[in-house]
Structure formats: structure tokens, C-alpha cells
Amino acid sequence: MSLAATIAACSTAPGRSARAMIRVSGPTVPSLAATLTGSPTRRGCTRGALPLPGENAAGSLPLPVLLAFFHAPHSYTGEDVLELQLPGNPALIDRVLRYLASFPGVRPAQPGEFTARAYFAGRLTLDQAEGVAAAIAAATNEQLAAARELLQGRAGAAYQGWADEASMLLALVEAGIDFTDQEDVRPIEPAALLARLGALRQAIASHLGARAGAEATVAQPLVVLVGRPNAGKSTLFNALLGRRRAVAGPIAGTTRDALVEPLDLSPSAPGAGTVQLADLAGLDDMQSDQPDALAQAAARHTIARADLLLWCDPTSRFDERDLPPTSAEVLRIRTFADRPADPHPRVPQSSFRVQHSALPVCALDGWHLADLKRAIAEHACSSNQAPLAALLPRHRAAMHDAIGAIDLAATLIDTRDTGLRRPEELAQTLRAALDALGELRGRISPDDILGKVFATFCVGK
Structure with missing residues (x-):
């Protein structure tokens, strides 16, 4: 997914309608907009006519459009964006897209590429980006409500809280490894660590909506x-x-x-x-x-x-x-x-x-x-899916991984001890839990996870 190209796609639903919208985003948008309007680009809406090349001897077809220009970073993608509103005729939309693709540096957008660019530009977190896809695919009011949880960042706030707690516990354990010669550095006591790990595990399991390990069956109709x-x-x-x-x-x-x-x-x-x-x-x-x-x-x-x-x-x-x-x-x-x-x-x-x-x-x-x-x-499979308890498969898998790592860490702690017996192994296990929680926020996500996320979108989103 290259960010160097300018991308274009229809962002409204397929089929006939009174109006349709074509979105263009990328580095060549200012020059493209100037060419289409015949004047320097300025923020706001402008009426214009696209000189679409004729497909027969009749010559060009002037198509009236409404153009809206958004300067970076004040746009959905964080890039310069041009939106064209035109009559919602599928054949006409296809001709406009082919016309735009004839300009240097402009190509058709891939599924989810606009939202992916918003993510890379910091306009959306990964869970908010997935909320866009979930809102598009929602078939019930419950699924739409769950998508709004992601879009509005409420689920992300919970994920961030878990990651912050796991990071703090990891820091406290590593402090007992790296700073044993410092008198003023006191590592966390086993009982306190076990209690905080239990609370963290309970918070994650409660978000899944049932006992850890049972959600995969619950989520299936x-x-x-x-x-x-x-x-x-x-x-x-x-x-x-x-x-x-x-x-x-x-x-x-x-x-x-x-x-x-x-x-x-x-x-x-x-x-x-x-x-x-x-x-x-x-x-x-x-x-x-x-x-x-x-x-x-x-x-x-x-x-x-x-x-x-x-x-x-x-x-x-x-x-x-x-x-x-x-x-x-x-x-x-x-x-x-x-x-x-x-x-x-x-x-x-x-x-x-x-x-x-x-x-x-x-x-x-x-x-x-x-x-x-x-x-x-x-x-x-098209209805009666548990909206937030089932979540997206990637979210559920990451939560299961985090819970598994927390459970393993708990087995390395003995509250009868005054200190941690195996702090290095414990720190490694907590790092695994933090990595799993980091995937929920998109901060430690590998490229293949990102590709799977945005591949679920439709073109134009």
C-alpha cells in the first residue's frame, strides 16, 4: 500500500442515486483540483464542469459537479483531499473515475485505503479504523452500536488502560532486575503483583463478556x-x-x-x-x-x-x-x-x-x-452475532493471548516469598501480555495484521 500515489474511488453506495461522491486523496490533489477548476485551489466548495472526453464523434461532455477541497491535515485521510459530487449514474461515475485515473500519479484506490491513510496519518487509531469497517458491515442495531463503541474510542480507551497497567507492572518487575544496587528502588511485592495481575485479567475477561476460553463458542451462531x-x-x-x-x-x-x-x-x-x-x-x-x-x-x-x-x-x-x-x-x-x-x-x-x-x-x-x-x-451468519462480547476476531485473539500470558505470569509468583524468584522469566511473560494488548491499539501490530484489517473494507472507504 503505497502512500506516494494519489488515489480515487466512489465513496457512496453502488447503484443509481440522485447524487454520488467521488473522493480523491494524495499529493497531486492540489494540481489536479486546479486543472479541474481552472483556478488555484482554495478550501471550500466550488461549482465546476468536468470536460469528460467523448466516446464517439460527439466530442467532450461537460459534466456539472460540485467540488470540495480539504487542505491537509484537515481531512479524513490527513492528506489533501478533493471530493466531487455528481449525478449518481453508475456509467457516469465509471467514466469520471477513468478520466481521473488518466492524470499522472492518480490510480484507483484499493479497499480500505482511504481509512488506512487516515490511520497512518494519525487521524484514527486502529480500533477506530476497524469501527469504520464494522459500521459498514453492521446488519443489526446491536452491531451498529458496537461499531460506534470502536469509532468513538470507548473500546480503545479500555484497551489503552489495560496496556498502561501491563506496562507499569512490567516496569516494576524490571526495576527489581536492573536496579538491585539502588537502595531507593523497591521492586513490587509478590502479593501486590499477583493482585494487580488478577484485576487486569478480570477486566479483560469481563470485556469479552464471559469466561475466558468460552467466547469462541459464544460468538458462533x-x-x-x-x-x-x-x-x-x-x-x-x-x-x-x-x-x-x-x-x-x-x-x-x-x-x-x-x-x-x-x-x-x-x-x-x-x-x-x-x-x-x-x-x-x-x-x-x-x-x-x-x-x-x-x-x-x-x-x-x-x-x-x-x-x-x-x-x-x-x-x-x-x-x-x-x-x-x-x-x-x-x-x-x-x-x-x-x-x-x-x-x-x-x-x-x-x-x-x-x-x-x-x-x-x-x-x-x-x-x-x-x-x-x-x-x-x-x-x-448475517445476524444474531454478539455485538461487543464477540468483537472482531483480531481483538478476541489478542485478548485471549493477553489473558494466557497473564495466567502464565501468575504461576511464576509465590505470595509466600518476600521477593520474586524468577523475575527475568516473569518480565518476559509480561512483555508477551503487553505485546498482545499493543496489537489492540495498533502500536505493535505487524504489517500482516494491518493488511488483514484494511482488506475487509470496500473500495472508497
Whole structure:
């Protein structure tokens, strides 16, 4: 990502609209703006007309635009920036972008490059930059609120506080190593160090929203197979996983316990993640014994936590009375679609729409399994994500690394001692925790982390 070039891209949503905005940022913006307006650049808005080259014998096309010039560093990117407002016609926008790219030193912007330049110029912290991407991708009010936490710096303030505390503890430990000959330098006592490490760990774990180590499962949507006994749930469960995990048989009540396994949807739905897939006992109000009753209770408890229900019914009746009350989305699945007596003949995949009817699936030969996985990805992975507890994967990983380093440091401390037994090893462990927390603030982030962050943006942001 070179900062020497001037970049240009459309910063408004694709499609037709009354107005669109093209943003240009970089070192050649002043000369480019002077060429477009025919006068020296000055801060503010100017009306003008772009002499777009004609694509036929008709000659050039004067396009009326409104130009806004922002002097560095008083712009989004911290560079000289020119914004052009023009009619929101996609073909017209494309012609303007090609026209701008014909100027020396101007090229199309890469995804997230405007925000990356704002970060490198110190206009945004890394977590605020990620907040921009999170706000763009937000599909719910909760996700938008979490993005605002990042954009407004509240999450960053917490990260900074943790890093400051870890840095202070590291300094106190290293003081006992480097200045042992100084009478006025007193290293931190083991009990005090352990207490402060415990408080720091608790603060990080609380921000994750649950016990450390449990968030990866919490952050993944829970998809639950439901239906009456012998509805083909366990067979479908095994088929989706691609291996035999549940015992499937013709006898009702084969499944008693709730089985939960991770299901990676990315092979069938590129860009989708992993969900937790659960197979439950069949829903039946007529329990014959206590184990049946316990299985029913476990099933209903899992259903209450579900993000998406796959309602399996080989008869296609889907009696609403069979389904417990739930706030989760429901996809109807017609299982055993391979049965010759099925009154519903198979239809071409292209003519089937999941949201309007039950999806016929054959778990034995895999018919419509790929369609089902794509439907799961569409419904489960696009909503009901924990907004701030799950966070961004990079944030969650850094917090886990920091907690792991803090836990390791705690094992090196014995409160019965008057001093630290292994201060060098302890300092190295605290440095690892500080490095992990530093990644959250972008101050110790390697280039590959930065590249992954800004690659998630769309062009023009």
C-alpha cells in the first residue's frame, strides 16, 4: 500500500442515486483540483464542469459537479483531499473515475485505503479504523452500536488502560532486575503483583463478556435441528458434518443427549464462518420414562438458546403446535426426500427458494445439502452475532493471548516469598501480555495484521 500515489474511488453506495461522491486523496490533489477548476485551489466548495472526453464523434461532455477541497491535515485521510459530487449514474461515475485515473500519479484506490491513510496519518487509531469497517458491515442495531463503541474510542480507551497497567507492572518487575544496587528502588511485592495481575485479567475477561476460553463458542451462531422423533435429524446432522457423529436409526428415541459440533460453512458459502450445529432428541409430549423427560428438557433448553432452527419434517406438514416458542429464525426442511412414495416430486434446484417453502433434502445422497448450508450461512451468519462480547476476531485473539500470558505470569509468583524468584522469566511473560494488548491499539501490530484489517473494507472507504 503505497502512500506516494494519489488515489480515487466512489465513496457512496453502488447503484443509481440522485447524487454520488467521488473522493480523491494524495499529493497531486492540489494540481489536479486546479486543472479541474481552472483556478488555484482554495478550501471550500466550488461549482465546476468536468470536460469528460467523448466516446464517439460527439466530442467532450461537460459534466456539472460540485467540488470540495480539504487542505491537509484537515481531512479524513490527513492528506489533501478533493471530493466531487455528481449525478449518481453508475456509467457516469465509471467514466469520471477513468478520466481521473488518466492524470499522472492518480490510480484507483484499493479497499480500505482511504481509512488506512487516515490511520497512518494519525487521524484514527486502529480500533477506530476497524469501527469504520464494522459500521459498514453492521446488519443489526446491536452491531451498529458496537461499531460506534470502536469509532468513538470507548473500546480503545479500555484497551489503552489495560496496556498502561501491563506496562507499569512490567516496569516494576524490571526495576527489581536492573536496579538491585539502588537502595531507593523497591521492586513490587509478590502479593501486590499477583493482585494487580488478577484485576487486569478480570477486566479483560469481563470485556469479552464471559469466561475466558468460552467466547469462541459464544460468538458462533447456534443452529439446532428440531422435529418429532424419527424425522431424520440425526442422519441430516451426520450428513452436514460429513462424518458419523450421531447414532441414527429407525427406532424413536435413539438420540437422548444434545450433540453440538462445529460446522464450517465456508466451502459451500465463501465468506461464511463456522456455526455450532446441534442435534436434539425428537420433540414428543408423550415421555415414557424419566430419561425421556430429561432429554426433552435438554432439547427445549437448547432450542431457547438457538439463533436458527432447522425444522425437520418428512411429511411437510410442519404443525406449529410441535414447535416450542422461540425467537430464533426457522428454516423448514423436508427430510427423506428420496422416498419414492413422497407426493412432492423433486424440483430443479434453480426453481427452489428456501425462504418461501420447505427445502427438500436427501441426507443419503447429499441432494440439496449444499443449498441447505448456503441457507444456514445466509440466515445464521448475517445476524444474531454478539455485538461487543464477540468483537472482531483480531481483538478476541489478542485478548485471549493477553489473558494466557497473564495466567502464565501468575504461576511464576509465590505470595509466600518476600521477593520474586524468577523475575527475568516473569518480565518476559509480561512483555508477551503487553505485546498482545499493543496489537489492540495498533502500536505493535505487524504489517500482516494491518493488511488483514484494511482488506475487509470496500473500495472508497
